[in-house]
Amino acid sequence: MTPESWLDQEQPRYVQELLDLIRIPSVSAKPENIPDVLRAAEWVAARVTAAGMENARVMPTAGHPVVYADWLHAGADKPTVMIYGHFDVQPAEPFDLWTSAPFEPEIRDGCIWGRGASDDKGGMMTPILAVEALMRTKGKLPVNVKFFFEGQEEIGSPDLPEFVAAEADLLKADMIFSADGLQWAPDQPQIVDALKGMVSLEVVVNGPRSDQHSGLHGGGIANPALALTQILASMRALDGLVTIDGFYDDVLPLSDEIRAQIARIPYDEADYLAETGAPAVWGEPGYITRERLWARPTLDVNGLTSGWQGAGSKTVLPAEARAKITCRLVAAQVPERVFDLIAAHVARHTPPGVTARVERNPGRADPFQMPAGHNAAAVAREVLAEVYGREPYRTRLGGSIPVLTTLLDVLGVHAVMFGFSHDDENLHAPDEFFRLAVYRKGQTAYVRLLEKLGAGG
Incomplete structure (x- = not known):
């Protein structure tokens, strides 16, 4: 059996497991949900162990915990790949704007609806399941892998700088991929070059x-x-x-090259206004809307x-x-x-x-920008082009993932965003959802990413 046939076979179970994880109201911003964030961490630690990872542990910080696990038997000649994600979620209020209860997830129209379905529980589960598929069908992983999942991303990861500095040896890696991230559209991939x-x-x-x-x-x-x-x-x-x-x-001023790169990405102002429901665009004068969103x-x-x-x-x-x-x-x-x-x-x-x-x-x-010619990004581009059947756009995002700059500062490694959410999935808003077809596609992408890295890119 191949990893991908395993994923096909086990997909009903994987969907149910994501529903189970979403049911845990791991809202990091609310003191009353502190036990729920810990419960989510324990759920994740058990799940990565079941997938075949070793040394799984819930590790305390000054605030919400992190989950670490590794599998380091691929050999010294293979890279060590860290995969990052988070299991905490945004508050779900106002509850009356949800079609179904945020922590009682439902499957409708080919999607899972619930708080955290897209950001980032569906994203974080994706590489876990890819690792399990490889372990069950191959008996090993093609590279050394470390999982680093946190419970405080949605409040800005305030305790992660101290934690990462203290655990730098444990977290050391050659490459970092973030399962918290976006693709451009269900049929169009992207590589994100910068975050605010x-x-x-x-x-x-x-x-x-x-x-x-x-x-x-x-x-x-x-x-x-x-x-x-x-x-x-x-x-x-x-x-x-x-x-x-x-x-x-x-x-730093926008170079002509960056402005030209942004201008190459398709943009329709009427579509943007329809998506947001706003009556008009507005912002810093002298820049087009996409420049303001991505680079100002x-x-x-x-x-x-x-x-x-x-x-x-x-x-x-x-x-x-x-x-x-x-x-x-x-x-x-x-x-x-x-x-x-x-x-x-x-x-x-x-x-x-x-x-x-x-x-x-x-x-x-801190602002985060990936250098040109980054080797891990090049491999990610190849995998995305293969899985989607088209070249990824090179884009930027107005959002922030605070720990990525922390990992860069401490470990000296630029992370590559390799997530499979979409910006229309109501992240941080009522009626958050995650597309089941993309959930499955992301699992294939992670399998092929790890295999390509193990083969030397």
Whole structure:
């Protein structure tokens, strides 16, 4: 039996196992789900052991755990390949926008629907099953393999830098492939050349010691909610330019070559607007939409909290207002410097009558860019072209995977994104789903990747 015939035979079981994993609500952002993240880690450790990996263990960090396993019997002349993924998921709220319950996954229309189905439980399961297929049919792997799966990617991997530094010898590898990643479309592969970095923060504005009666005190004291909106409005011009002093100082200009590479990728603005439901495109002037999405820095408000949030009216003057903000960064911006620039801007633009502070949220990511001619990327390109029957696009992403820059800094290895999700699968949104046909295709791709690496590329 070949690995691929094994995958065909076992696919019903593999689909059921993915359903089982999705049922674990491993939401890393919510303290009440800490036991569930650990339960997901234990499930994954047991599953990689069943697949034939050795030394599987749940390893603690200062926060959520990681899962490590290896199989190192291919020989010293074969490369050691690390495969990365994550088993934590985003919060599923608002629950009422889901067609079916987020942690009671369903199969509909050839897809699995549930939180984490695409990001990243389906992706993380894919290489596990490829390894199992090789072990069951060949009795061994063609290369040395290490699995490194984490439980805190969705909160920015705040404890991974310390963990990776402490476990550098254990994690040492010649190549790294990330099972957390995207393909362009179900029939079109891609190689992602760059990811954005990220800094996350919260602006907190305070006024009176508690909420006040707006009829008795409105006009007499400052309103923190209004003050917050004034601060936020000062951060971006109406045309989309970020107006924080120094924000663009470290941004490397886009070369003509990079702009031409981006322009070669098919883009239809009407399709993009239909996909997002937005009435028009908007952003930093002087750049086309795809350049802004892939290769220019951003500043976005992710959430606002102040005053009465319930139904009906409650006439209060709120005591506090908060805004969650993330910036997606590009080379050579540094998260800590951007945070300092925003904090200084808030201090300069705080209206009278209130106080304001800027709090740093856990997690950070430096911009990540793969060098031209990267050998592991070249092998990935060959495999994708073979599996999909067409050449991959060379693209960039506006998203961030913080641990990839950590692994580069500590291990000196650039990771290659080799995931099989798609950006229309409602990642981080209600009704997340994962295509079953692509789940199967990704398993074949990982089998062929490991075989090609074992044969010398």
